[in-house]
Amino acid sequence: MRHGRTRFAVGFLVLPVTLYVVYVIAPYAQAFSIALTNWRGVNASPQFVGLENFRRLLEDTVFWKAVGHNLLLLVLLPVLTIVIALFFAFLLNAGGRGGTGGVWGSRFYRVVFFFPQVLAIAVIAVLFQQVFRPDRSGMLNAPLIAMGFEPIGFLSDTDIALWSILGVLVWQAVGFYVVLFSAGIASIPRELFEAAAIDGAGGPPMFFRITLPLLWDTIQVGWVYLGIIALDVFAIVWVMTPEQGGPDYSTTVMAAEIYRNAFEYSRFGYASAMGVVLFFFTIGFAALALRLSRRERIEF
Amino acid sequence: MTPLSRRELLRSAVLAGLALPVASACATPAGDGGTSSAPAAGATSAANPLGLAEDRPLEIWIFDGGFGDAYAKDIHEPLLKAKYPKLEIKHNATQEIAKTLQPRFAGGNPPEFINNSGANAMDFGALVQDGQLADLTPLYDAPSWDDPTVKVRDTIDPAAIELGSYDGTPYVMNYVNTVWGIWYSQKLFDDNGWRPPKTWEEFTALCEEIKKAGEMAPFTYAGRHPYYIYEAILTLAAKIGGKDVLKNIDNLEDGAWTAEPVKQAAGAFAEIGAKYLMQGTAGLDHVQTQTAQNKGQVAMLPCGSWLENEQKDTTPADFGYAMFALPGFTSSDAMPYGTLHVQPGEEYVVSARSANPRAGMEYMRAMLSKDGAGDFMELVSTLTVVKGAGEGRELKPGLRSAAKALLVAGDNAVWFLFRKWYAELHDEVAAASGQLMNGKLTVDEWAERAQKKAEAIKNDSSVKKFKR
Known part of the structure; x- marks a missing residue:
């Protein structure tokens, strides 16, 4: 009986675990060993250089700039996205008159908000290249130029470019979380809202006293997802920005530096060392997220 | 046997993960240089001075960028095919040279002829460092396509050979002259x-x-x-x-x-x-x-x-x-x-460890012929390193202006x-x-x-x- 159960479990697990080990764990492990060599991608016998790559990484100002950008996004992307998405989700579900229905036209908005999620990231990046164009063909700059102002270098000004990236990321992500939070709000028993309304609670107290606490689990999930997105951001940066991560490295992120060093400078050893650092950032974030989410649940 | 707990399962999965890279197919290359030795050249003759082996195919990769790939398909490949009818030419074009071909180099079966160009080209330094590129000296010392008494070396801009050389050995053929x-x-x-x-x-x-x-x-x-x-x-x-x-x-x-x-x-x-x-x-x-x-x-x-x-x-x-x-x-x-600023560019290389490197060089010799270069010049509207390739041909105004500037510059070319x-x-x-x-x-x-x-x-x- 017991023996049969073990066989049953192993039979189910052997294929996925093998695939996972070969295609996920093994490359990770290899990255650690490549990080200790000066492999340039085509050589048959990489030379072992010890911790040389990591020592050089410490002095690599561009890489630490990239780390800084990732950390900034890690803080701001989840916060902005969740706040905006919560606001919209609340309006769509409980923001109407009497606090029990959505605002007028909420079904329409629900679909519209989800549109960005349907587009491929590369499409979004190319789209926003046009939106941000600094001449009369740019959607944002055309009115400015028509009014006689200097065009804003959304992607060409080193002080602004990263904020443009953040804007695009938030624009792209909000729709999904509106849907996620809407589902969360819909699962909150209606009586709670009705009872609060009878007690005279308006919009804001209802949101902060009922919706937010009961949605906390869903928000945590959203925060973890967005955090993972913020540690990547490669596609948007690589496709949208000039000099891929520019201008002057003002928008570069860790993944972009890994790609640049590996596939443009053919420094696979060095890039692997960066990958190892990114690995520890990801593990650190995951541990932090798990730690913070250990909290009592509200049963309803 | 006790039932497998979740913890035990995870632990054994981790152990398997550590043990497996040794056995699994590796992303890293084989430790000992298990590369095939470069195939020797076939018999050379006046008609086939580089000793191209007609029984082995010639695989060509063209960067599909500003020049497109029609020039290879319509001008140079027919030129070579006319001379060696039995030779099988495999034409390929891509915009992602490195992504497509880097694995082939790492795997030890690179194609013969590559137009390593564009934003996604492979790093020449890394290729040279690892001995992946064929020394083109035999090509430059071979008789030219048009006149057997003149070496290829003497029909082209010397800067093109110099610029394609790494520590004095020519590995890269620069075809286009850019000013x-x-x-x-x-x-x-x-x-x-x-x-x-x-x-x-x-x-x-x-x-x-x-x-x-x-x-x-x-x-x-x-x-x-x-x-x-x-x-x-x-x-x-x-x-x-x-x-x-x-x-x-x-x-x-x-x-x-x-x-x-x-x-x-x-x-x-x-x-x-x-x-x-x-x-x-x-x-x-x-x-x-x-x-x-x-x-x-x-x-x-x-x-x-x-x-x-x-x-x-x-x-x-x-x-x-x-x-x-x-x-x-x-x-x-x-x-x-x-x-x-004059720079011979648009790089072409022959891989040293390919199956038929001499066919790649012979293809280069065809490209450097007067007809090969002249037709190319008219088709894609650019200067080439082949001396006098544009003679007697109709050129567009911009190209004419560039050709004139090149003539005026003479030795005052920098790069x-x-x-x-x-x-x-x-x-x-x-x-x-x-x-x-x-x-x-x-x-x-x-x-x-x-x-x-x-x-x-x-x-x-x-x-x-x-x-x-």
């Missing part, structure tokens, strides 16, 4: 009575005049790709200080970037950037700025001789592309007016190679140059950043150094 300059519309200049400036004062005066007229901006460059502007800065630096200025930069000499001629040239263009740049330049790419020029929104921009071909779909019929060499900076410039040798330095200089033109970096800061990067590369033991 850089400031491009304008002949019609626009004629209509307004403007003349190509010969001195920097004339140049700034012309910019001032265009700016005052208010019809268009005087100057722009591909802001999203600042290479277009640092190219002009370095050419001007060489004109001011002589060929050694660029040689020192390529050789990563101490103080090469902070030398006075380099700073003077950077300052000159920074001033143009501050006063005469088209609005929004920093955020526009090469196609957008070049199209703006076609639309009459800007008068001049620095570019290479591929420009006319690249813009053929948006150029008005009477536009009349023309170019002028960079104006003289002072009366004491080391090099005379007409000095040009730099660090872009190809040290991609990192190129990226850093490009990034800094964009900021220099935006006024966010001073000339001194710009020079120091470039110098610092050059020193970092010099001290990096993992990067192979080159000398010229």
Whole structure:
């Protein structure tokens, strides 16, 4: 009986675990060993250089700039996205008159908000290249130029470019979380809202006293997802920005530096060392997220 | 047997993960160089001087960029096929050279002939360092396609061989000759009575005049790709200080970037950037700025001789592309007016460890024939390294202008190679140059950043150094 159960479990697990080990764990492990060599991608016998790559990484100002950008996004992307998405989700579900229905036209908005999620990231990046164009063909700059102002270098000004990236990321992500939070709000028993309304609670107290606490689990999930997105951001940066991560490295992120060093400078050893650092950032974030989410649940 | 707990399962999975890389197919290459030895050349003869093996296929990879791949399919491959009817030619084209072919090199079965070009080309330094490229000396010493009494070496621009050499061995064939300059519309200049400036004062005066007229901006460059502007800065630096200025930069000499001629040239263009740049330049790419020029929104921009071909779909019929060499900076410039940045480019290589490397070289010999080069020149509208390939052929105005500038320049041709040798330095200089033109970096800061990067590369033991 017991023996049969073990066989049953192993039979189910052997294929996925093998695939996972070969295609996920093994490359990770290899990255650690490549990080200790000066492999340039085509050589048959990489030379072992010890911790040389990591020592050089410490002095690599561009890489630490990239780390800084990732950390900034890690803080701001989840916060902005969740706040905006919560606001919209609340309006769509409980923001109407009497606090029990959505605002007028909420079904329409629900679909519209989800549109960005349907587009491929590369499409979004190319789209926003046009939106941000600094001449009369740019959607944002055309009115400015028509009014006689200097065009804003959304992607060409080193002080602004990263904020443009953040804007695009938030624009792209909000729709999904509106849907996620809407589902969360819909699962909150209606009586709670009705009872609060009878007690005279308006919009804001209802949101902060009922919706937010009961949605906390869903928000945590959203925060973890967005955090993972913020540690990547490669596609948007690589496709949208000039000099891929520019201008002057003002928008570069860790993944972009890994790609640049590996596939443009053919420094696979060095890039692997960066990958190892990114690995520890990801593990650190995951541990932090798990730690913070250990909290009592509200049963309803 | 006790039931497998979740914890035990995870633990054994981790152990398996650690043990498996040893056995699993590795992303890293085989430890001992298990590469096949280079196949020997077949029998050579007067008709087949390189000893091409007709029974093995020839695999060709063309970069499908500005030149497309029709020239290979319609001109060079038929040329070779006519001579060797039994040879099987496998034609391929891609825009992603490195992604497609790097695994083949790592796997030990690279294709014979590669047009390693474009933004996604493989790093030449890494390929040379690992002995992946065939020495092209037999090709250059072989009799030329058209005249058996003349060696291939003597039918082409010697700079092309020099530039394709790494530590004195020619590994890369540069086919296209590119000249850089400031491009304008002949019609626009004629209509307004403007003349190509010969001195920097004339140049700034012309910019001032265009700016005052208010019809268009005087100057722009591909802001999203600042290479277009640092190219002009370095050419001007060489004109001011002589060929050694660029040689020192390529050789990563101490103080090469902070030398006075380099700073003077950077300052000159920074001033143009501050006063005469088209609005929004920093955020526009090469196609957008070049199209703006076609639309009459800007008068001049620095570019290479591929420009006319690249813009053929948006150029008005009477536009009349023309170019002028960079104006003289002072009366004491080391090099005379007409000095040009000339760079044989568009790289082709034969892989040393492919199955039929001699067929790749024979294909190159066909490309370097007068017909091969002349037809190519007409089809894609560019100069080639083959001497006199354009004789008696109809050329478009921009190409004619570039060909004339090349003739005027003669020996006063300058070039730099660090872009190809040290991609990192190129990226850093490009990034800094964009900021220099935006006024966010001073000339001194710009020079120091470039110098610092050059020193970092010099001290990096993992990067192979080159000398010229």
